[in-house]
Amino acid sequence: MLLSRLPQNHVSVRILLATFFLPGAICAAVGQEASTKKEAPTEPAKQWCQYVGTEGPGVGRHIVLLSGDEEYRSEETMPMLGQLLAKRYGFKCTVLFAVDPESGEIDPDNQNNIPGIEMLDSADLVMLGLRYRQLPDDQMRHFVDYVESHKPIIAYRTSTHAFAYDDDSQSPYKKYGNRQQDPWKGGFGQKYLGDTWIAHHGHHAVESTLAVHEKANSGHPVLSGVGTIWGPTDVYAIKHLPKSANVLMRGTVLSGMKPDDQPLAGPKNDPMMPVAWTMIQESPAGMQRRVFCTTMGAATDFEDADLRRMVVNACFWGLQMEAQIPEKANVDFVSPFDPTDFGFHGFQKGVKPADHQVDISER
Numbered sequence: 001m002l003l004s005r006l007p008q009n010h011v012s013v014r015i016l017l018a019t020f021f022l023p024g025a026i027c028a029a030v031g032q033e034a035s036t037k038k039e040a041p042t043e044p045a046k047q048w049c050q051y052v053g054t055e056g057p058g059v060g061r062h063i064v065l066l067s068g069d070e071e072y073r074s075e076e077t078m079p080m081l082g083q084l085l086a087k088r089y090g091f092k093c094t095v096l097f098a099v100d101p102e103s104g105e106i107d108p109d110n111q112n113n114i115p116g117i118e119m120l121d122s123a124d125l126v127m128l129g130l131r132y133r134q135l136p137d138d139q140m141r142h143f144v145d146y147v148e149s150h151k152p153i154i155a156y157r158t159s160t161h162a163f164a165y166d167d168d169s170q171s172p173y174k175k176y177g178n179r180q181q182d183p184w185k186g187g188f189g190q191k192y193l194g195d196t197w198i199a200h201h202g203h204h205a206v207e208s209t210l211a212v213h214e215k216a217n218s219g220h221p222v223l224s225g226v227g228t229i230w231g232p233t234d235v236y237a238i239k240h241l242p243k244s245a246n247v248l249m250r251g252t253v254l255s256g257m258k259p260d261d262q263p264l265a266g267p268k269n270d271p272m273m274p275v276a277w278t279m280i281q282e283s284p285a286g287m288q289r290r291v292f293c294t295t296m297g298a299a300t301d302f303e304d305a306d307l308r309r310m311v312v313n314a315c316f317w318g319l320q321m322e323a324q325i326p327e328k329a330n331v332d333f334v335s336p337f338d339p340t341d342f343g344f345h346g347f348q349k350g351v352k353p354a355d356h357q358v359d360i361s362e363r
Helices: 011-036 074-089 117-122 137-148 157-161 187-193 305-318
Strands: 048-052 062-068 092-096 125-130 153-156 209-213 229-231 246-253 273-282 288-294
Touching: 048 074, 062 074, 062 117, 074 092, 074 125, 074 305, 092 117, 117 137, 125 157, 125 305, 153 157, 153 187, 153 305, 157 187, 157 288, 187 288, 209 273, 229 305, 273 305, 288 305
Parallel strands: 062 092, 062 125, 125 153, 153 288
Antiparallel strands: 048 092, 209 229, 209 246, 246 273, 273 288
16 A cells, blocks of 8 residues: 555655545445445335224224215315224224325325225225225225125215216126116115115205204114204205115205205105115125115215214114214314315315324324
8 A cells, every 4th residue: 555655754745645545445435335235115105094093982993984086075074084983982994095196196086096995804894985986806806895794884975876887897896886787776876875876856056955853763873962964965866765774864955055044845855855874784694784874975064063973873883882872972073174165176186195194192
């Protein structure tokens, strides 16, 4: 090495050469050390959110909430309900969204992608806020497996027409589409929820809904602590409910968009349409599935505490936990809830599932 060959009295030269050569050697050594270290893999951003309760009767039970509708903002409702069920009652709640696979953002207009749907494999109950989905078979299979397991289903608003398949679709699950004819006329909605999409019975965005108890069933556990319910959405037409369906509430068509508007005069309210009902379905093996469905359910409808209370009660009832339904369930929001008005192409842009993830223990 050059430094070792210099006489000891050439001090200044030795210092100069050391200053010149050593930094490069040090950098090379550091670079060699760095090159031997493997960078930790980057975890992909979560495409769903999850809230795990720690206290309450729901501890140990898993609810999966499926959002995905273009109009009624289920992508806002489901995180709110998931937080409520976890924080107030101890359930583990997984919320899934329609997601743009390129941006990773929530996109209710994307009808072909709900990442994380395999979470249904461990679900005890599913809650649906879907409209006209056409999922790829590898995703839809998890939903079909859940349905065929005969576990409980809670569904609202457009979930009566949760799926729609193109006419030329070759999917083995095409029968779930709402345009399906015999032997599955009306598809998933009519077969499993009691009816499919028929029509707007009230004038959409002009005549709101006031739901009232079906007097004969006002003592049903799902209605515990539930009064009348007002929502700005209109009443849906219902025509095919089976005789086995148990109507809990009927929808008064109001003359306007305020809760104190008068009922509309005329045939729309005579008789009033069902807006909430239960069913018990028995499998060939003798298993009983509990189903609750309501045709209310825009995010703005859920500002009414009694709608939230009815849906929370329905989760308990669906899981055969009706003995644990509170006299008047606490349905206070866990996080601030300021829902977007219903309407097509009106969802909040640029939101990712992780934006809905909160630590419920701190709230």
